[in-house]
Amino acid sequence: MSKIRVGFGFDVHQLKAQHPFVMGGVTLQHHSGAYGHSDADVLVHAICDALLGAANLRDIGYHFSNKDERWRGISSLILLQHVVQLLKDNGWSIGNIDAMICLEAPKINPHIPDMKTHIAQAAGISEEDISIKATTNEQMGFIGREEGVVAYTVCLIEKV
Known part of the structure; x- marks a missing residue:
């Protein structure tokens, strides 16, 4: 019998005017974008946290501190590649990733195929597993006022 684990990830970033909006490795056209130390890709950050948590390897902030200049402005897909290597080094493989993005605008649906492609390539898994x-x-709270964006993810990993 193989060992499997489930992980949960969450990330939130402020939206700021005239700032790039990167989601799932795709730059979205919008009047504001997520602000953070790296590229502030909430989707990929939440995926990293879900994977790290499932493998009991702490969290994204532990591995990629926002006080470390090496990570300033970096693509979160590179962080995901590092996380996947950590999993492999500890004998884990990814089964699947399920993600939910919560924001008022821009519309995400047209960009999902590209996001899945970028994430699959960075994680070394099939797009079918994402x-x-x-x-x-519903226009409530900081998300409804377009002040921030949130992503939730769950993942399944299996001991190789």
């Missing part, structure tokens, strides 16, 4: 969905916050 699910990305999006919803709004």
Whole structure:
């Protein structure tokens, strides 16, 4: 019997005017974008945290501190590649990733195929093993006011 584990990831970033909006490795056209130390890709950050948590390897902040200049402005897909290597080094492989993005705008649905391609390439898994969905916050709270964006993910990993 093989050992499997489930991980949960969450990330949130402020939206700032005239700032790039990177989601799932895709730059979206919008009047504001997620702000952070790296490229502030909430989707990929949440995926990293889910994978790290499932493997009991702490969290994204532990491995990629926002006080470390090596990570300033870096593509979060590179962080994901590092996380996947950590999993491999510890005998884990990814089964699947399921993600939910919560924001009012821009519309995510047209970009999901490209996001899945970028994430699959960075994680070394099939696009069929990645699910990305999006919803709004029905104009409530900081998400509804377009002040921030949130991503939730779950993943399954298996001991190789």
